[in-house]
Amino acid sequence: MNRHKVETIVHGIFLIMGLVTIACVLMITVYLIIAGIPAIKEIGLIDFLFGKEWASTAAEPQFGILPFILTSIYGTAGAMVIGVPVGFMTAVFTAKVAPFRVRTIIEEAVSLLAGIPSVVYGLVGMLILVPGIRKIFDIPDGASLLAAIIVLAIMTLPSIVSVSLTALEAVPKEYEEASLALGATEIETYFKVSVPAAKSGIAAAVVLGVGRAIGEAMAVMMVSGNAPNMPDSIFQSVRFLTTAVASEMSYSSGLQRQALFSIALVLFLFIMMINAALNFLMKHDKEN
Amino acid sequence: MKKRIGTMVVLGLAAMSLAACGSSAEETTAAATTAAETKAETEAEAEDTTAAETETEAAAEELSGAVSTDGSTSMESVIGILGESFMQLHPDVSFTYNPTGSGSGITAVQEGRCDIGLSSRALKDEETASGLKGETVALDGIAMIVNNENPIADLSLDQIAKIYTGEITNWSEVGGNDAEIVLIGREAGSGTRDGFESITGTEDACQYRQELTSTGDVITTVSQNPAAIGYASLSSVSDKVKAITVEGVEATEDTVRDGSYKIQRPFVLVTKDGEALSTQAQAFYDYAMSSEVADLIAQAGAVAIH
Numbered sequence: 001m002n003r004h005k006v007e008t009i010v011h012g013i014f015l016i017m018g019l020v021t022i023a024c025v026l027m028i029t030v031y032l033i034i035a036g037i038p039a040i041k042e043i044g045l046i047d048f049l050f051g052k053e054w055a056s057t058a059a060e061p062q063f064g065i066l067p068f069i070l071t072s073i074y075g076t077a078g079a080m081v082i083g084v085p086v087g088f089m090t091a092v093f094t095a096k097v098a099p100f101r102v103r104t105i106i107e108e109a110v111s112l113l114a115g116i117p118s119v120v121y122g123l124v125g126m127l128i129l130v131p132g133i134r135k136i137f138d139i140p141d142g143a144s145l146l147a148a149i150i151v152l153a154i155m156t157l158p159s160i161v162s163v164s165l166t167a168l169e170a171v172p173k174e175y176e177e178a179s180l181a182l183g184a185t186e187i188e189t190y191f192k193v194s195v196p197a198a199k200s201g202i203a204a205a206v207v208l209g210v211g212r213a214i215g216e217a218m219a220v221m222m223v224s225g226n227a228p229n230m231p232d233s234i235f236q237s238v239r240f241l242t243t244a245v246a247s248e249m250s251y252s253s254g255l256q257r258q259a260l261f262s263i264a265l266v267l268f269l270f271i272m273m274i275n276a277a278l279n280f281l282m283k284h285d286k287e288n
Numbered sequence: 289m290k291k292r293i294g295t296m297v298v299l300g301l302a303a304m305s306l307a308a309c310g311s312s313a314e315e316t317t318a319a320a321t322t323a324a325e326t327k328a329e330t331e332a333e334a335e336d337t338t339a340a341e342t343e344t345e346a347a348a349e350e351l352s353g354a355v356s357t358d359g360s361t362s363m364e365s366v367i368g369i370l371g372e373s374f375m376q377l378h379p380d381v382s383f384t385y386n387p388t389g390s391g392s393g394i395t396a397v398q399e400g401r402c403d404i405g406l407s408s409r410a411l412k413d414e415e416t417a418s419g420l421k422g423e424t425v426a427l428d429g430i431a432m433i434v435n436n437e438n439p440i441a442d443l444s445l446d447q448i449a450k451i452y453t454g455e456i457t458n459w460s461e462v463g464g465n466d467a468e469i470v471l472i473g474r475e476a477g478s479g480t481r482d483g484f485e486s487i488t489g490t491e492d493a494c495q496y497r498q499e500l501t502s503t504g505d506v507i508t509t510v511s512q513n514p515a516a517i518g519y520a521s522l523s524s525v526s527d528k529v530k531a532i533t534v535e536g537v538e539a540t541e542d543t544v545r546d547g548s549y550k551i552q553r554p555f556v557l558v559t560k561d562g563e564a565l566s567t568q569a570q571a572f573y574d575y576a577m578s579s580e581v582a583d584l585i586a587q588a589g590a591v592a593i594h
Contacts, residue, residue, distance in 0.1 A: 067503040069504050126505075131512050140468040140515055141497050150537070187409040222505070225498040237497050251361050251477030253388060 026195040029268075036265030039063070039258035048262065049158035053227040054239075055064045056248060065266065071231045071238040073272070075145060075220070078234070079152035083213075086208055087160030091202075094161070095168035096190045107165075115116040122222030125151045130223055139235050141227035146234040151219050163208055167201020168194055180205070204281040211274045214267070217242035241267045256288035297378035301473065312414025350570045352380035359386075359393015359406030363555050365588040366426055367406060370576050377575075381568050388451055397558050403569035406502050407559035408483065422559040425552040425576050426590040429486050429522035432551065433529040437514045440464045442533045449488040451517065459515065469496045472509050472518035484519045487551050489553065519551075523589035544591045553558035555590060 040048050043063045051064015094106045125147060134142030173193045179189040195202070217240070225237025237246070243269055245260050245267070252260055299391045355374075357367060364387055364548065371383035372564070376391035390407040394415060395404035411422040433446060434440055443451070443462060450456045451469055473496040474481035485491045500506050503524045509530040510518040518529075522539055525531050531539050534550055542547035557573060559565060565573060576582065 055476070055492060057482075126508065127512070134513065141470040141513060143498050143509070222502065226501075227496050227499050239499075247475045247499065248477055250501075251387075251475075251479070253477075256477070 002078060009095075016262045019085050032261065032265050032268050035258070037262075039262040040257060040265075042255060042260065043262075045100060047146035049266070050162040052230055054244070056252070056259065061255065062253050064196045065241070065244065065263055067228055067230045068244045068263065069266070069277055071145065072214055072222075072241045072267075073230050075148050075150075075152060075224075075238075075240060076210055077125060078145070078149035079156055080206065080210060081207055082153035082155045084150065084163035085203070087157050087166055087209070088202065090157075090161050090207075091168055092190055092195065096186075096194060110158050110161045111152070114162070115144045118155065118184055118219040119192060119260055121151050122219035125223040133235075134215070141225070141237070143223055143237055144235045145224065145231050145238045148220040148224040148238070148240070149234070151223055151280075152213045152216060155216060156212050160205045162204045163205035167205065170201065171197040173270065182194055200281050200284050204278055207274060207278045207281060209279060210273060211278070214274065217246045241270070311422050312412075338351050341447070345493040346590075350380060351378040351571055353566065353568045354382045354384065355404070355566075355569045356384045356402040357393075357404045357406055357573045358388055358391040358396040358402035359385070360408040360479070360555070361387045361477070362428065362483055363406045364479070366555055366585055366590050370566045370572075370581060370589045373581070374575055378568070378571070381572075383572070396557055397560060400560075402464060403559075403565055404573060408479065408553055409486065409557050410554055410556060411558065416561075419559055419561050421578065422556040424593060426555045426585045426592055427544050427552050427554045428555055428590050429539055429541070429549060430480060430487070430519050431522045431525045431531040431539040432517065432534060433510050433520055433525060433531050434517050435510055435512075435514045436528075436530050438464060438530065440532060442536055444535050446490060448534070448551075449490050452485075452488065452490045452494045465515075467515040470513055470516040470578040471495060472498050472500065472506050472516050474506065475501050476501045476517075478517065480521055483553050484551065488516060521589045522591070523586070524552045541591045544594060552591075 029040050043051075044193050046277050048063060048065060049069070050066050051062060052066050053062040053064050055062040090106065090110075096107060105123060126143075129150060130142035130179065132142065133144065133147055134140070150264055175193050175197055176189050179193040180186070184192065220240050221243040224243065226239050227237040228239045228244070229236050231238045241263055248256065249260055307528050346439075353578045355371075357371070364385070367385050369386060375381055375383050386396075386402070390409055393402070393405040394407055394411070396402045397420060398418065407421075407422065408428065410424075411420060415424070432443065438459070440459065440462060447456065447462050451462070452471060452473075456462060457469055459469055460465065471494065473484075473494060476499070478501075487493060498509060501507060503520045506518045506520050506522065507526065507529055522541070522544065525539075533539070537549045539549050539551070544552045557576060559573070564570070577594055578593075579594045581593065585592040
């Protein structure tokens with residue numbers, strides 16, 4: 001009887017803990033929608049999403065966030081172009097080729113990279129990368145889309161490497177042994193047997209990297225220049241969706257503040273789509 | 289094998305939720321700020337009623353009740369430090385500051401929604417005509433900074449305006465090296481940016497290369513790039529960068545005080561002319577205007593004048 005009571009209480013506590021998480025997600029979602037809709041209504045959805053000019057405190061304010069949306073997309077895509085090949089190759093090497101010692105070192109390094117706070121990436125970027133880009137490309141200022149892409153690429157490496165690594169390790173040994181027995185070389189085996197068998201896991205790693213890149217604010221704020229320009233070139237000073245919210249929020253008021261919430265809502269929708277894609281890939285992987 | 293895939297899924301989900309947390313943190317903070325503001329407002333209202341009660345009693349020797357201020361966001365640090373030290377002297381007084389902007393602050397005094405309005409510009413003639421009185425509590429000097437390697441030592445106000453609006457784009461046009469000028473500024477809504485743009489007459493016209501979110505970032509960025517120019521509050525300028533003279537006048541506390549340094553603006557306390565403040569508000573007003581707060585004002589980055 002008494003034991004039964006304890007069971008019920010513990011069960012109740014777990015239930016409440018679980019509900020807290022769900023309540024947080026719901027609250028944030030509902031709040032974002034409530035806070036984000038008014039400005040979109042006032043500005044007009046088309047003007048808001050496709051307006052090319054952002055001047056939130058001007059005498060005649062402009063609230064077009066197309067530059068931020070494009071910057072976030074280009075920045076993330078650019079980070080993937082650099083980060084995916086490097087991360088993927090690292091994962092293949094670590095999982096299949098590297099001797100045990102090297103493997104341990106790589107794994108340690110990757111988890112260390114994941115643990116570095118984003119403000120540190122930003123600071124190093126600001127003090128080394130930005131002046132470096134200015135000197136190498138001989139442009140007036142190095143704070144640019146390119147600097148942000150490089151920082152983001154490095155920041156997404158840990159998620160890409162560690163998730164691809166787990167996927168590659170999950171490939172049954174028998175597949176590889178069969179391939180080797182049929183006369184394929186080791187490299188052929190890795191790229192024609194192991195990688196295809198782990199492909200949905202690797203795809204999930206990429207999507208995870210995309211999510212990390214699109215949601216990053218602090219590091220890119222410090223290296224991207226933060227001017228609300230259209231991203232016409234990789235040397236342009238640009239502002240991301242995340243940094244648009246973060247940089248102006250502290251002093252904002254009125255419609256400007258509401259518009260910042262609307263930007264957050266747009267960003268939230270992006271993240272939701274990425275998560276949906278991730279869930280789809282994970283499910284696909286499980287079914288296989 | 290199944291177990292391994294399971295681990296992977298868990299890993300993925302954990303990382304995913306981490307990523308999600310990262311992005312939602314800003315929104316949560318923003319929400320918290322709004323909440324804090326609303327709370328401050330309700331508190332202010334609550335205190336108003338207490339203040340009224342205290343006045344009717346009018347017997348209290350020790351000051352109590354509320355002092356509400358409303359207005360310029362640029363005055364945040366000055367008014368914040370004054371409010372805090374005033375509350376330390378008079379623990380029963382509750383001091384509130386609502387950062388809405390100079391214009392809204394002036395309107396708030398006019399409509400009686402606050403005791404003292406805060407304006408980071410001198411009152412306009414029509415505002416004084418409508419029965420308002422403004423008195424300067426401190427001055428805000430904005431220094432123009434360039435990289436230490438930059439040979440430029442002086443610029444006129446007109447040159448600075450032309451540089452920031454993109455009419456002058458090369459340092460050689462103002463007697464410097466042949467290098468494209470890199471404009472560093474602050475984010476929209478910043479008090480320093482507002483001050484700089486209104487003094488130089490470049491509102492909404494600046495062609496910033498970088499918009500940074502703190503004075504420290506501006507100074508670091510200018511110190512990194514030989515072709516950069518930026519502006520920063522006078523008190524925060526260090527020898528990492530070179531402060532240039534404007535119209536031949538060096539930016540110092542003295543030149544700001546005597547008015548010869550041009551890039552400056554007054555911080556003004558606005559009240560209704562001929563209408564008495566509540567005892568505690570008057571006490572704060574006198575305190576802010578007294579010479580004993582000079583150190584506090586300097587600490588907040590402005591130039592004391594009393």
